[in-house]
Amino acid sequence: RGSKRALLAWAGAALLAGVLLASAGYQLSDAFKARVDRTLAARDGQLDVALAGRLPIWHTAALMFAAHPVNGVGVRGFRHAYPEFAAADDPWVDSARGTGAAHAHQIVLELLTETGLLGLSLWLAAAGLLWRCSRRTIDDPAAHAPWVALLVLVFPLNTHLAFYSVPMGITLCWLLTLACLQSGLRAVGDAVESTLVR
Structure with a gap:
């Protein structure tokens, strides 16, 4: 009470x-x-x-995915493929450079447009493996921080930096390293403890 x-x-x-x-x-x-x-x-x-003008980007991303559902337009190819799928009055198309919006501004759309269903499936498989790995540290509050940060970083309803960009990649790798180290340390600690108990 x-x-x-x-x-x-x-x-x-x-x-x-x-x-x-x-x-x-x-x-x-x-x-x-x-x-x-x-x-x-x-x-x-x-x-x-x-939505800060993102509706045309998301509409164009959906058209891009519909045209390339298996393997997408290629990692970091969004900006170059954008003008081909954009509406004539799309504000994000830069006619002088022949490019469009830099990325989809939404992680699921970005994965689908740049890597297709194949890339999204592999990403979800990796997320599943990481989820299993995170379960090792469930009773260790000190190990939760990198896992929570990873979850926030890739939360699918956020609008994001480009997923394959350098800042996002560095942050993702750094958090993965911390999270996996925590899980590895936990596994080593459990192995040592079980050896000492015998």
């Missing part, structure tokens, strides 16, 4: 603090105010404004 009340009190305090911080940010930061106003534009039927 007492722990539920304490949890509710902390949750209420965190909610109040969040509302106060958001209100202060809206009043004091022009950039934050512009972002909130742009997001709220969805209520007025201006969904593309709320």
Whole structure:
């Protein structure tokens, strides 16, 4: 009973603090105010404004995937294939360079358009293996941080940096290294403990 009340009190305090911080940010930061106003534009039927102009990119990505469902247009090929599939009035097409939007701005669409169903299947298989690996550390709170960070990095409903870009690749590899080290250390610790118990 007492722990539920304490949890509710902390949750209420965190909610109040969040509302106060958001209100202060809206009043004091022009950039934050512009972002909130742009997001709220969805209520007025201006969904593309709320999504920072991403609807044409996502529509073009869907057409690109439909044309190349097996293996996509190639890693980092999105920008070069974009003009071929874009509408005539697409704001992201750069006619002078013959390119379009740099990437799909959504991880599942990016994997589908650049690597097709084959790439997405392999990515999901790797995610499944990592999930199994993460289960080794479930009772070790110190090991949770890299796994949570990996989950946030690849959460499928986010809009992302280019998945195959250098910053994303470095961050992903760094987090994978930390997560796998934690799992490996846990496995070694379990093996040593079972040897000592015998």
